[in-house]
Amino acid sequence: xxxxxxxxxxxxxxxxxxxxxxxxxxxxxxxxxxxxxxxxxxxxxxxxxxxxxxxxxxxxxxxxxxxxxxxxxxxxxxxxxxxxxxxxxxxxxxxxxxxxxxxxxxxxxxxxxxxxxxxxxxxxxxxxxxxxxxxxxxxxxxxxxxxxxxxxxxxxxxxxxxxxxxxxxxxxxxxxxxxxxxxxxxxxxxxxxxxxxxxxxxxxxxxxxxxxxxxxxxxxxxxxxxxxxxxxxxxxxxxxxxxxxxxxxxxxxxxxxxxxxxxxxxxxxxxxxxxxxxxxxxxxxxxxxxxxxxxxxxxxxxxxxxxxxxxxxxxxxxxxxxxxxxxxxxxxxxxxxxxxxxxxxxxxxxxxxxxxxxxxxxx
Amino acid sequence: xxxxxxxxxxxxxxxxxxxxxxxxxxxxxxxxxxxxxxxxxxxxxxxxxxxxxxxxxxxxxxxxxxxxxxxxxxxxxxxxxxxxxxxxxxxxxxxxxxxxxxxxxxxxxxxxxxxxxxxxxxxxxxxxxxxxxxxxxxxxxxxxxxxxxxxxxxxxxxxxxxxxxxxxxxxxxxxxxxxxxxxxxxxxxxxxxxxxxxxxxxxxxxxxxxxxxxxxxxxxxxxxxxxxxxxxxxxxxxxxxxxxxxxxxxxxxxxxxxxxxxxxxxxxxxxxxxxxxxxxxxxxxxxxxxxxxxxxxxxxxxxxxxxxxxxxxxxxxxxxxxxxxxxxxxxxxxxxxxxxxxxxxxxxxxxxxxxxxxxxxxxxxxxxxxxxxxxxxxxxxxxxxxxxxxxxxxxxxxxxxxxxxxxxxxxxxxxxxxxxxxxxxxxxxxxxxxxxxxxxxxxxx
Numbered sequence: 001x002x003x004x005x006x007x008x009x010x011x012x013x014x015x016x017x018x019x020x021x022x023x024x025x026x027x028x029x030x031x032x033x034x035x036x037x038x039x040x041x042x043x044x045x046x047x048x049x050x051x052x053x054x055x056x057x058x059x060x061x062x063x064x065x066x067x068x069x070x071x072x073x074x075x076x077x078x079x080x081x082x083x084x085x086x087x088x089x090x091x092x093x094x095x096x097x098x099x100x101x102x103x104x105x106x107x108x109x110x111x112x113x114x115x116x117x118x119x120x121x122x123x124x125x126x127x128x129x130x131x132x133x134x135x136x137x138x139x140x141x142x143x144x145x146x147x148x149x150x151x152x153x154x155x156x157x158x159x160x161x162x163x164x165x166x167x168x169x170x171x172x173x174x175x176x177x178x179x180x181x182x183x184x185x186x187x188x189x190x191x192x193x194x195x196x197x198x199x200x201x202x203x204x205x206x207x208x209x210x211x212x213x214x215x216x217x218x219x220x221x222x223x224x225x226x227x228x229x230x231x232x233x234x235x236x237x238x239x240x241x242x243x244x245x246x247x248x249x250x251x252x253x254x255x256x257x258x259x260x261x262x263x264x265x266x267x268x269x270x271x272x273x274x275x276x277x278x279x280x281x282x283x284x285x286x287x288x289x290x291x292x293x294x295x296x297x298x299x300x301x302x303x304x305x306x307x308x309x310x311x312x313x314x315x316x317x318x319x320x321x322x323x324x325x326x327x328x329x330x331x332x333x334x335x336x337x338x339x340x341x342x343x344x345x346x347x348x349x350x351x352x353x354x355x356x357x358x359x360x361x362x363x
Numbered sequence: 364x365x366x367x368x369x370x371x372x373x374x375x376x377x378x379x380x381x382x383x384x385x386x387x388x389x390x391x392x393x394x395x396x397x398x399x400x401x402x403x404x405x406x407x408x409x410x411x412x413x414x415x416x417x418x419x420x421x422x423x424x425x426x427x428x429x430x431x432x433x434x435x436x437x438x439x440x441x442x443x444x445x446x447x448x449x450x451x452x453x454x455x456x457x458x459x460x461x462x463x464x465x466x467x468x469x470x471x472x473x474x475x476x477x478x479x480x481x482x483x484x485x486x487x488x489x490x491x492x493x494x495x496x497x498x499x500x501x502x503x504x505x506x507x508x509x510x511x512x513x514x515x516x517x518x519x520x521x522x523x524x525x526x527x528x529x530x531x532x533x534x535x536x537x538x539x540x541x542x543x544x545x546x547x548x549x550x551x552x553x554x555x556x557x558x559x560x561x562x563x564x565x566x567x568x569x570x571x572x573x574x575x576x577x578x579x580x581x582x583x584x585x586x587x588x589x590x591x592x593x594x595x596x597x598x599x600x601x602x603x604x605x606x607x608x609x610x611x612x613x614x615x616x617x618x619x620x621x622x623x624x625x626x627x628x629x630x631x632x633x634x635x636x637x638x639x640x641x642x643x644x645x646x647x648x649x650x651x652x653x654x655x656x657x658x659x660x661x662x663x664x665x666x667x668x669x670x671x672x673x674x675x676x677x678x679x680x681x682x683x684x685x686x687x688x689x690x691x692x693x694x695x696x697x698x699x700x701x702x703x704x705x706x707x708x709x710x711x712x713x714x715x716x717x718x719x720x721x722x723x724x725x726x727x728x729x730x731x732x733x734x735x736x737x738x739x740x741x742x743x744x745x746x747x748x749x750x751x752x753x754x755x756x757x758x759x760x761x762x763x764x765x766x767x768x769x770x771x772x773x774x775x776x777x778x779x780x781x782x783x784x785x786x787x788x789x790x791x792x793x794x795x796x797x798x799x800x801x802x803x804x805x806x807x808x
Contacts, residue, residue, distance in 0.1 A: 079504045110725065110728065110731070113727060116725070155762050155766075158766055159765065159766060162769075164503065165503050165504065165507075166765050166769055168504055168507065169675070169679065169761065169765050170761065170762045170765040172758075172761060173757075173758040173759065173760070173761025173762035173764075174758060174762060175758065176755070176761065177754075177755045177757075177759050177762070178758070179754070179758075180751040180754035180758070181751075181755050183748075184745075184748050184751040185726045187726075294508075294511065297508050297512075298512070301505075301508065331524075331525075332523065332524030332525040332527070333523075335519065335522070335524055335525060336519070336523060336525070338515070338519055339515075339519050339520065342512040342513075342515055343516060345509075345512055346509055346513065349501060349505055349508070350496070353500065353505060
């Protein structure tokens, strides 16, 4: 490709999509400013590394939860607004089990099942009660899967073939019912859940054992999804269905079974994400999944809705963008990290609605 | 008019006005009877019952205004906007900033209300314009995500510390102009103790004659009645808009955008316009509800995405595409689903149905006795948490509606094909029914 080619393409872009050009230029300026700040010492490199690390940790949660959202979008053709509640349900069920195991003797069974205990009574952490944490993770995934399958049977299966908006509205109903059912059972207080854990400092960045656990588990799960998609028959069938459902059915792909597996994978990862985000933050509340949902959507859209790898990468990018924006947002402006993430999502939709992994479905 | 013509025009959907009016009035009366009944069972004094009915009227009216606006977007043009709360917030804040007292905190510009309201609606329409741009190139569910994200950006901006001096930040905006009912009834709108105006004298006298001496109840009731008038205005406006050529293009876009385009309609311009009109009305709803109705806004609570969904549920219950349905849905949602459950607890207690069972503190304490067939603690717990259960019920209802009655009560009714009564000629001296007009109707253009 010659220089003139690049030049004329640039000119076409400037004429046809001036908005995209402006966004690109602003992005470039921000990047140059970031380099300037780092070079001149205005921004401490270890501070910057901390932003990136925090963003990576939370971004992996967005990515993990986003996989399910992306899968249901591409295979069932609707935006599932109840996905945030799958995250919360996974978190509560997982932590209930973790508390039952970790807190035997420290508090009565009832309060442990409700993930409630006096502050400091149950110091659950990956270093002091590793077995409880791992069992909790498994329980979170299993129960979120069970929930996804039951809801699919009761709510979405009778509506197969209806247009996306009807399903979207039904999912809003599911979200309401689930969120307030959680509040009914577990109460509506925000409470601390985890105890302190081991920390080390590498290159000025404080690494917390819980954050590291989150990163390791999230990466392992993502690798698992990759292997399922690329090496199994199921993965092939899923990709085929995302591409063209009718064609897939004609070719003999058992679509209902693929849909079931979609919910199993998506629900399980959402449950894990919810459990892990509580491990990182240390607090739990009945509506935290709902609050995360828009950020998960942002991640999925950034990566390209329907693309699993896009969801993973989009999650990490949204998480990092949210935190790195603190380089420019200071004082009262730190309230704007979430609007920055949403704004980024809107820009992507305006200028590249197909996302980073544009047009690719599922694979 | 002969009965024949009436039924004839009814069949063509143009004589619905009477039925629609009867439906809406009937629903309000039924709600009034239910709420007054609840008040009586609870042993409220007349003052309390009037206040209950006043509260009901207020909520039905404000829900109806916003539901009508949403119906314009979704029911008419098929634009799936789930950022309603954001546009309401823009309207409410714009009114505060434009018409709030300059001496108050946060300060406003002190413009009179008759300027502040239309200007505020204009601001909401402009924000709508910004939101409409993605509407042009995005599929429905992408538009949904963009609008809800935009609404959250708006809310988080109002609540942020960076704009605290202008918007009041997390504490909310508390400097709104006096409610128009105050201005109408009192010589000094800001003081309940001031002398009544001429109108005020009559209204206060009316309330005193039935034994209610509180000016507050009289003023709030007047405001609720004013809101009903606004609902009527918005209803008539949207009905006329829907039957105008503009409205018929919108319905065409909803049904099949490609067809509308191939008929030479610039569908994008129609979408932008309708988005702006609807957003202006949502802004109006925000003003009447959160700014003038409650006197202060707390963006952390009042403009959460939930409120958008409540309004959606109202529209869905009534049936998207029907203005009458939106009003009915607003009444059923605000009255039956939103307000009524909060009195169930009181009702059960006043009738002593649970024989003074102590309410368990946690779900486990409530469920454990069920094993020994003691259900009372569980019911007591459920009643104590009726707020949460109400939302569970709303969610389940939404799913049920989408599965079984996606068109709601009145959705997708037969739409008139023309804005004039097609049957008008049959009642005149024109060709009798059953025979085509020889000249093809009017002269050709």
